[in-house]
Amino acid sequence: MIDRLIAKIEETQNPTVVGLDPRLSFVPQYIKEEAYSNYGKTPKAAAKAFLEFNKKIIDGIYDIVPAVKPQVAMYEQYGAEGMQAYIDTLQYAKEKGLMVIGDIKRSDITSTAEAYADGHIGKVKVEEESYTVYQQDCITLNPYLGSDSIEPYIGHCKNYDKGLFILVKTSNPNSGEIQDLDVGGEKLYERVGKMVDQWGQSLIGKRGYSAIGAVVGATHPQQAEKLRGIMPKTYFLVPGYGAQGATAKDLKGYFNEDGLGAIINSSRGIIAAHQKQPYQSKFSEKEFYLAAREAALDMKKDLQQIFR
């Protein structure tokens, strides 16, 4: 998985992942109106509008970014129809050649972890038939439950060429309440970083990186630099750029000397670009996917400063 991700990053010369976290307020009126006229103002209409919106966004960016990261909460809230829109979004992104990171942040144990692993990065069996339900190359996980909550997924990463990004240091303001606690001379997030590094040792790819990555928020550049040292072979998935306040100059320490090691997420900065300047003046609402494309290209340019 990680070699495929790195190949896509190099091909596009762009360490960006586009967060597909739609909200109805982002979706152009013409898409919503069509959905409402077909399905009423229902969760099903919201789900259908999200799928239509996502497809256009993907059409706008699939050749200039390596990956998308749909956030399952945005779909799950609308029930089964929402989950179908999530599943259809994954499939469309895969058809367009994108790497897909499912932002699911699941955490569970034993048979439950196995069920999540089968569904999200493996295959589910119904008697002798087996099915790929969620077409994801990697997923995010929460480590609070310990190794036996992660191991079922690691097995699947080996068997199905998949990857994980495990929450280490998250981008939110209160992330330190638990993650920054001192656990015997180091912070908890550092300890978790070492665990992630350890879990990833058996999954190092040809380029020297592991398929077991870490989520490290863009809002914590100092902590990221420490983590970069602790876990040199771990790819970082970095949320918090743009809307959450981090800028390119904060991000240098997230990368290794080889220019690899991190992929930066932007969600509403790209998918809702049509609602803010300078894009709003340049594109009509119907051209929202072109606004997204330009915002993604601007982000690429911004990130290139890091490597000068």
Next chain:
Amino acid sequence: MIDRLIAKIEETQNPTVVGLDPRLSFVPQYIKEEAYSNYGKTPKAAAKAFLEFNKKIIDGIYDIVPAVKPQVAMYEQYGAEGMQAYIDTLQYAKEKGLMVIGDIKRSDITSTAEAYADGHIGKVKVEEESYTVYQQDCITLNPYLGSDSIEPYIGHCKNYDKGLFILVKTSNPNSGEIQDLDVGGEKLYERVGKMVDQWGQSLIGKRGYSAIGAVVGATHPQQAEKLRGIMPKTYFLVPGYGAQGATAKDLKGYFNEDGLGAIINSSRGIIAAHQKQPYQSKFSEKEFYLAAREAALDMKKDLQQIFR
């Protein structure tokens, strides 16, 4: 929420929650065959079989236990159809008067946490229409991200009379890797316990317990006793009884002097009772829900030892 849960526990004289974590291997052949003949050996068939299985189990136990706890992973793995079976299970359990604990263990921040909160314990809006998508009285959450990952749910608990059970000390063997770390003279799970106690202060019900509860595994009686002292007003949701090895005599310390304060989960010990002795000899496969009933009554009797 917590007063409603306590009322149900007192009405049934039974601090048991039945975990609705179906697997195809638990489902009687006649249910599976009907689903396969209608839908083929597909995820949809698995979902339909789960719903049919759950309804019968609920019919068998709704008058003798206060609550059920469906584990979403078991449904989510089968995609949108699986989620529909989850949603339909929640609805059926509510119709039968049961309290419903959605075991979702979600963890996320800001707008994402809000989306989960709206969907799972609030209402989702589509323009001026609003919908209850998941009919749950409470849900489980993971605390690793800190207060701002929990607060959106606390607001919803107030507005919609709902509750939470937050992971504090989980039942799995490796739970200590992170949860038992020493964080300045106390264990991380104790620190998290104090945070949960704090989060719950504004939601204390008439009986003196908070709507913000804690998940404390049955496999850790000593840690539970410590936590009982730290968080006297917090209800404990206790997994790990039965299949994971804990017995009633391990559970005394999970309860307060008033005989309240804990609700004990059993999943396969009840829902798959028909596959093991002594129930297997007494009930035919078609009577699986009667086996579940008898296992639930046996569990009730077993737990009553605690209060002697």
